[in-house]
Structure formats: C-alpha cells, structure tokens
Amino acid sequence: MNRLDGRTALVTGGRQGIGRAIVDAFIHEGADVATCGRAGRPGDLPPTIGWHKTDMASADNIEDLRLEMLDRFGGLDILVNNAGIQIEKTILDTSDEDWDQLMGVNAKGVFMACRAMIPIMKRGGVIINIGSISGNVADPGLALYNASKAFVHGLTRSIAVDHGPKIRCNAICPGWIMTDMADAAFAVADHPATAKTDTLARHPVGRFGQPEDIAAMAVWLASDDAAFATGQCYTVDGGVTAASPLNPGLF
Amino acid sequence: MSAVRPDYLKGRVAVVTGGCGGIGRAICQRFHAEGATVYATDIAKPDFGDTPIHFVHHDVSQEDGARNVMNQVRDDQGKLDILVNAAGIEAEKTIEDTSLDEWNHSFAINVNGTFLTSKHALPLMRAAGGGSIINFGSYDGFIADPSLAVYCATKGAVHALTKAMACDHGPEGIRVNAVCPGYVDTPMLRSFFGDSGDIESLQQAVRDVHPLRTYGQPQDIANLVNWLAGDEARYASGQLWVIDGGLSAQAQQMRL
Numbered sequence A: 001m002n003r004l005d006g007r008t009a010l011v012t013g014g015r016q017g018i019g020r021a022i023v024d025a026f027i028h029e030g031a032d033v034a035t036c037g038r039a040g041r042p043g044d045l046p047p048t049i050g051w052h053k054t055d056m057a058s059a060d061n062i063e064d065l066r067l068e069m070l071d072r073f074g075g076l077d078i079l080v081n082n083a084g085i086q087i088e089k090t091i092l093d094t095s096d097e098d099w100d101q102l103m104g105v106n107a108k109g110v111f112m113a114c115r116a117m118i119p120i121m122k123r124g125g126v127i128i129n130i131g132s133i134s135g136n137v138a139d140p141g142l143a144l145y146n147a148s149k150a151f152v153h154g155l156t157r158s159i160a161v162d163h164g165p166k167i168r169c170n171a172i173c174p175g176w177i178m179t180d181m182a183d184a185a186f187a188v189a190d191h192p193a194t195a196k197t198d199t200l201a202r203h204p205v206g207r208f209g210q211p212e213d214i215a216a217m218a219v220w221l222a223s224d225d226a227a228f229a230t231g232q233c234y235t236v237d238g239g240v241t242a243a244s245p246l247n248p249g250l251f
Numbered sequence B: 001m002s003a004v005r006p007d008y009l010k011g012r013v014a015v016v017t018g019g020c021g022g023i024g025r026a027i028c029q030r031f032h033a034e035g036a037t038v039y040a041t042d043i044a045k046p047d048f049g050d051t052p053i054h055f056v057h058h059d060v061s062q063e064d065g066a067r068n069v070m071n072q073v074r075d076d077q078g079k080l081d082i083l084v085n086a087a088g089i090e091a092e093k094t095i096e097d098t099s100l101d102e103w104n105h106s107f108a109i110n111v112n113g114t115f116l117t118s119k120h121a122l123p124l125m126r127a128a129g130g131g132s133i134i135n136f137g138s139y140d141g142f143i144a145d146p147s148l149a150v151y152c153a154t155k156g157a158v159h160a161l162t163k164a165m166a167c168d169h170g171p172e173g174i175r176v177n178a179v180c181p182g183y184v185d186t187p188m189l190r191s192f193f194g195d196s197g198d199i200e201s202l203q204q205a206v207r208d209v210h211p212l213r214t215y216g217q218p219q220d221i222a223n224l225v226n227w228l229a230g231d232e233a234r235y236a237s238g239q240l241w242v243i244d245g246g247l248s249a250q251a252q253q254m255r256l
Helices: A017-028 A059-073 A096-120 A143-163 A180-187 A192-201 A211-222 B022-033 B063-077 B100-127 B149-172 B187-193 B199-209 B218-229
Strands: A008-012 A032-037 A050-053 A078-081 A125-130 A167-174 A233-236 B013-017 B037-042 B054-057 B082-085 B131-136 B174-181 B240-243
Touching: A008 A017, A008 A059, A008 A096, A017 A032, A017 A078, A017 A211, A032 A059, A050 A059, A059 A096, A078 A096, A078 A211, A096 A125, A096 A143, A125 A143, A125 A211, A143 A167, A167 A211, A180 A192, A211 A233, B013 B022, B013 B063, B013 B100, B022 B037, B022 B082, B022 B187, B022 B218, B037 B063, B054 B063, B063 B100, B082 B100, B082 B218, B100 B131, B100 B149, B100 B174, B131 B149, B131 B218, B149 B174, B174 B218, B187 B199, B218 B240
Parallel strands: A008 A032, A008 A078, A032 A050, A078 A125, A125 A167, A167 A233, B013 B037, B013 B082, B037 B054, B082 B131, B131 B174, B174 B240
Antiparallel strands: none
8 A cells, every 4th residue: 555546646847856756756655647847858757657848937838737637637636846946146136037037937836836736636635835944044145046935835824724625735845955956056165065064064964865855755745644734834954954053063 | 332212111110130141231231221220130249330220139940039039129119010031041061961950950040930030020010000021032942052952942941931921911911022142242152152262263253154244242132122121012022032143044054
C-alpha cells in the first residue's frame, strides 16, 4: 500500500531540483503524475509521466494545462506549485521587466494555477505551494524573490481558509537546498567555496538540504496522514533559521 | 537621541526590577526624567548619584521579596502604574552541561520573578485604575543563540506569559507587553563575549552582522519601554516587541 495510490498530481517546474524530486517521490508512492516546464520534455523523464510545455506566467498556458489535466486525469487531486525563479538584485537594480518576469511566475503563476485547478479537484484536493525561508527573513540581494515568497505564504493561508474543507493548502519553506538555484546564489560570492563552508557551519544538521528532503515533506502533506494540516507554512531548512544570525562561534 | 518629555509619566509610580543592571538602570533614569516616581529593586544597590530614585532590596525569586516591595510602594504611594520586570540572568551552557539547580535558578529569576512581582503588583495597579506591565523577553525567545539553552527557554516562557497576562488583566485596564532586545551593550553581553582575547575585533564583527551596523545601547531599550509605559501606548497590549537593530529580520549571515 503506497501513500498516494490512485491519486493524480500536477507538479509545476518538474524538470530539475525540488520539482523533479517531488515528481519522483510521488511516482514512488503510487501517484499518477504530470509535470511541466518552459522548455521541451526532459530526456530522462519516465515515459508514463505527462510533460506539458508551460509558461506559468501565461494565462493561456495555464488554461491549456487545466484542459490537459481534465483530458489526462478527468480532474486533479494534488497540485504542487513548485515553479519559481529568482533574480539576484536589490530593488534599486530591479527593472519593471524583472518584476513582471519574477512576479509573473512566482506570484501570478501560483494564483492562476490555484484558480484554474481548484474547480477540477472534484473529490477535494491538496495544494502544496513551495514558499521559502526567504519569505520569512530576508536574504540580501534577493528583494523581489523574498517578497514573492511572502506572497505565496499569504495566499496559502487564504486558500486554506476560503476553500476548506474541500481543499487543504499548505506551503513548504525550504532552506538552502543544493540545486542549480543555490549554486547561482553562491556563484555571486567573492569566494564561493568559503561561502559554502561558512553556510554549512550554520546548519545544525551539518549539511545542506537535498531536493529529496523537500519531496519527503511534500509526500506527507499530500497524503492522508496530513488530513488535519492546512493553512500552514512548514519550514524544512536543517535548523538554519532556528539559530540566531549572529553566531559568535564563527567569529 | 531620545526626546525626553518631563510630563509623559508625570504622577505615575513605577517599579523596575533589576534596576541595577545595564538596561534596568537606563529605564529608571529615563522614567525619572519623564516625571515618574521610580522604585528600583535589585539584589545590590545601584548608584544613581543625586537622582532621587528609591531603592528596595529585592530577590525576585522570593515571594516575600515581591510582597515587601509592593507593601512599601503601597505605604508610600497607595498605587502602582508601571511595572518593568527587567531582572534576569543568563547561563551560557547547553542543556547537557546544565544542572537541574542551574536550570531552576534561571527559571526562578527570569520566569518566577516575572510571575511573582506581577502577581503582587496587580492589587496596586487596580488601585491606580489600570497600569502597564513590561516584561523582558528576548529575541532569543524566538531564535536560538548557541549554548544559551535555559536562557532561550525562560524567554520563550516570558513571551507566552505576557500574552496570558494581557488576556486576563486587559479588562481591568492593565496592559501587558514584552520587549525583546537583541544584542545590547550591557555587562551581561560583555560576559557573553567572554575572554575571547581580541574583544575589539569581536565587537566589530558583531556590529557588522547587524543591518544597522551597531548593537544596541541600554537607552535604545529604555526608549521603547518608556513609550510602552505611558499613554501613547494605550492600545498596545499582549505584544512582543522585538528591538534588535534588524538582526532577526535577516536570514543567516553567511560570509559570501
């Protein structure tokens, strides 16, 4: 007996990183999974998994995605809003185009996906949004990204309140997960290797996160074990935000 | 740096526990400058120079101590308007290195002290027709500094107690808030820095981690306590007021 047997799931942004780990974990738990991304189908995606070329900032693309879910699954049980982008800038360096691009995916895309999919969750459903610890505390030089994740946290609570009991909606707030996105953040450091070592020392668990760490939480939230969990933002960050930013042991 | 108004607390009677400590002392002086009649309580007498601040010996962990303080205030003034529970200690240890006696001692002062002093202050606040209690939480009640386990736990307890007291006594016009300082330049902080050798470079490193590039002075905390004590804060109750130079607004400060 797998925890997601008989469930249908859409995971946005499933090409790589956290999204792909959630796709793989959902398959392992028996779910029927579709995923999407801006480019063509990844070569290593198992053939049973649906792939839909989708720009999450496009209303037309989201409507196509909705129709494809109806066609493929006859509805939807689980939606994971994982697709997201980050732009490494303060607001002074951020253009209107940057705003449209980032907020289009991270904020409007999540809104549009929820608006489109809730009505086709005919048996009730589960929405899992990927927020971030950066939505609770600020990472320097990631202003719009931080703000977009705070939006996700707020929307998560609103959906839980407005659409319960039919829909359960929670967010996962990952910390530093070793993905291409984290490597991009380290790449702008003066000394990327030192930065990584220093960051590691601030994690009580003594390691960075892996995409599978977030996928494990997503599986739990999607399953009936989480039947009483809704409207919450669950942090999975190896303890990094439980500690003070000021760690005298590191000076 | 602070705009003292000699009438803001005119006619008010205030008790400040831990009045000898770095922050407590700054609060006593500020309250006096704002027109209040001030009772500093502590286990050792502070030196306030010529400033007319009353002193009452007070071990906050003892219930008789709280009774004694409030008896004297009642006999002298007949009422109490403001109570600041500033007495506190920290123990720099993990739980593994902390004995039960040390654990109980921290709770006796930081938590029991807040409980007992507030409990015995309530009748005098009713006599005043209401009042303002200001507890000392800490940003460490939200996120942890390493090797301060029992301190973090006591401050988390004070945060919850603050909300409970605000609920219970709000209908009587008694407001209860907690201030939650970050790093403030006090003897307690200097003890935390310890004998790390080059304290100057350590202090600079600590400043650099703060968005405001400084850590606080006792007067910075007294500014907030003063506001909470008076009528400008008449709608403020049950809240935890973090004041930390922006330290806890940010993510972990890696050297990037």
